[in-house]
Amino acid sequence: MIEAEWIAVDWGTSHLRAWAMQDGAPLATGDSTKGMGRLAPDEFEPALLEVIGGWLKDGGTDVICCGMVGARQGWQEAPYSAVPTKPSELPPIFTVSQDPRISVHILPGLRQDNPADVMRGEETQIAGFIAQNPNWDGVLCLPGTHTKWAHVSAGEVVSFRTFMTGEMFALLSSQSVLRHSVTGDGWDNDAFLAAVSDAMSHPDRIAARLFSLRAEDLLHGQGAEVARATLSGLLVGAELSAARPFWLGQQVALIGSGATAPIYGAALKAQGVPTRTEDVARMTLAGLTAAYIRLKETE
Amino acid sequence: MIEAEWIAVDWGTSHLRAWAMQDGAPLATGDSTKGMGRLAPDEFEPALLEVIGGWLKDGGTDVICCGMVGARQGWQEAPYSAVPTKPSELPPIFTVSQDPRISVHILPGLRQDNPADVMRGEETQIAGFIAQNPNWDGVLCLPGTHTKWAHVSAGEVVSFRTFMTGEMFALLSSQSVLRHSVTGDGWDNDAFLAAVSDAMSHPDRIAARLFSLRAEDLLHGQGAEVARATLSGLLVGAELSAARPFWLGQQVALIGSGATAPIYGAALKAQGVPTRTEDVARMTLAGLTAAYIRLKETE
Incomplete structure (x- = not known):
């Protein structure tokens, strides 16, 4: 039987992941596919209790959430904080729940007015990274469906930018005419690096090269592993x-x-940029933990 | 009761359109959603007869087809003709049918080996344009799901190139996160022209601008008609x-x-390039008619 001191929750559009926390470490994890995108406002609390119900004691257990759960269409809107801002100081929004065993707090996302941009969830990963690397100045790249680049200095996110690269790859490789030519999971790393280099040298030519991936297959039998890596x-x-x-x-x-x-590491290395890599789940948990500690300090 | 001299058929991936022809003009048209993409090899003839069955006399009526019906996965492969080539001289492939009332011929597509590219169907529109404009040298642009650009000189397609612009717009506007921000059919032409100009001047920035369409909506309430036209x-x-x-x-x-x-006309005009426009169906019919006349001459 698990009794959590507090509960960390990463609640995105398509899924929910929760950790039962004790003494700064997870005792247990749980997840569900009940992401924000599938839930009406009154369905969030039941969806959460399905995952964490077994970890609750009688008193109000703090539940710290990040991600799309705080969007306007989520459980409760946690308004964006405008950059430049310290992700370690974002004010969690207390969210009313029916079950007296939980006390829910949702972390806000970040906004940038010009160029217009938003993030929800990644700011907590960034806060986790900053908590573990307090004197680090540089750039964080968070690859994913919507890849984020963030310039971090003196504990602040100074600016950031979102790229739909992951979503475009998913759409083109699974739903466009290219799907016939990029089947499977094969990967030709030389083809990938050549395409990165070509796109960076001649970004004006990218549009012309996409359909060629189909034609190279039809005419010359180009392998799917080359086409897939080239598209990426x-x-x-x-x-x-x-x-x-x-x-x-x-x-x-x-x-x-x-x-x-x-993949991003290889592409950046080819540009002469060395990178280190941190795990998403570890950074998310570090960010949620930092928010919990701050919550306790201010109570 | 209609009795066709011959029958023209434009048979693409997603639909089939047929014309009952007499003395160089259509007596009737018919269509169906039984495109090549939905049919197994033995289903093509029944799908065709569903549309044209009422137009047939006792003798073998010639049926001239263009499009994906001639692909490897189609009714019968009509191998590509390599550019440079005269689309008015492509050899139609006789295709065996069960019904003695029809005599089916499928026109080949075009291939280009380097850069690799293919077309099926558009070559017949180009042949129709050339038939009606025999001394025309210049460039044809055929906008669509896969837009084709073809350099035409002395009746030949010298080179061509395919762009997936239409398919990318469809995927991004209906299936990506941008779908929430580009709803409806609204269109801001100034926003369209500004985005064309910006993308042409700074093709390296396009990837950064896509997600901004979502963020401009969330943060600044940008209208869907601006977002839709900007994406395009x-x-x-x-x-x-x-x-x-x-x-x-x-x-x-x-x-x-x-x-x-x-839309293409407006974008090209803004670059100082005047254009004229011909109707797709008229050019397709002109190209199929030219192929029928040639077939009769060589019989």
Whole structure:
């Protein structure tokens, strides 16, 4: 039987992950596919209790949440904090719940007015990174469906920018005419690096190269592992080209998991930019833990 | 009761359109959603007869088809003809049918080995344009799901290039996170032209601008008509940037229909390139008619 001191929750559009915390470490984890995108306002609390119900004691257990759960269409809106801002000082929004065993707090996201941009969830990963690296100045890259680049200085997020690279790769590789030519999980790293380089040198040519991936397959039997890596390389190269003001001459840390962070690491290394990589879940948990400690200090 | 001299068929991935022809003009038209993408090899003939069955006399009526029906996964493969080639001289492939009332011929598509590219169906529109404009040298732009640019000289397609602009707009506007911000059919033409210009001047920045369409909506309530036109403008601008070797200093004719041809016309006009526009169905019919006349001459 698990009794949590407090509960950490990462609640995005498509899923929910929770950790039962005790003495700064997780006792147990749970997850569900009841992400914000599937839930009406009165369905959030039941969805949460399904995952964490077994960890609750009689008193009000603090539950600290980050992510899209705080969007306007979420459980309770946690208004964005405008950059420059310290992600370690974002005020959690107390959220009314029916069950007296929980006391729910939702962390706000970040906004940037010009160029317009927003994030929800990544700010907590960034706060976790800053908590573990308090004197670190540089750039964080958080690859994913919507990759974020953030310039961090003196504990503040100074500016950031979002790229839809992951979502575009998913749409083009699974739903466009290219899906026939990029099947499977094969990966030709030389083709990837060549495409990154070409896209960065000639971003004006990217649009012309996409359909060629289909035609190279039809005419010359180009392998799916080359086509898949080339498609990724063109999209990542376009992103690196546009994100140059972030990474050029900066120290860069990646916060990622799975196959995506190494891909960005390889592309940046080819531009002469060394990177280190931190795990997403570890950074999220570090950020939620820092928010919990701050909550306790201010109570 | 209609009795066709011959039958023209435009048979693409998603639909089939047929014309009962007599003395060079259509007596009737028919269509169906049984495109190549939905049919197994033995389903093509029944799908065709559903549409044209009422137009057949006892003798073998010639049926001239263009489009994806001639792909490897189609009714019968009509191998690509390599550019440079005269689309008016493509050899139709006789296709065996069970019903003795029809004599089916499928026109081949075009291939280009380097840069690799293919087309099926558009070559017949181009043949129709050339048949009606025999001394025309210049560039044809055929906007659509996969927009084609073709350099035409002395009746030949010299080179061509395909852009996935239409498919990318459809995917991004209906399935990505941007779908929330580009709803409806609204269109701000100034926003479109500004985005075209920006994408052409700074193709390296396009990747950074896409997610801003979502953020501008969330933060500043940007209207869907501005976001929709800007998304289109960024994608068309990227295409025009890559297609510059085609249109720069050339006379350009658009072969299009609906809303897309005027969009390309406006974007090219802003670059100082005047265009004329021909209707897709008219050019397709002209190309199929030219192929029928040639078939009769060689019989």
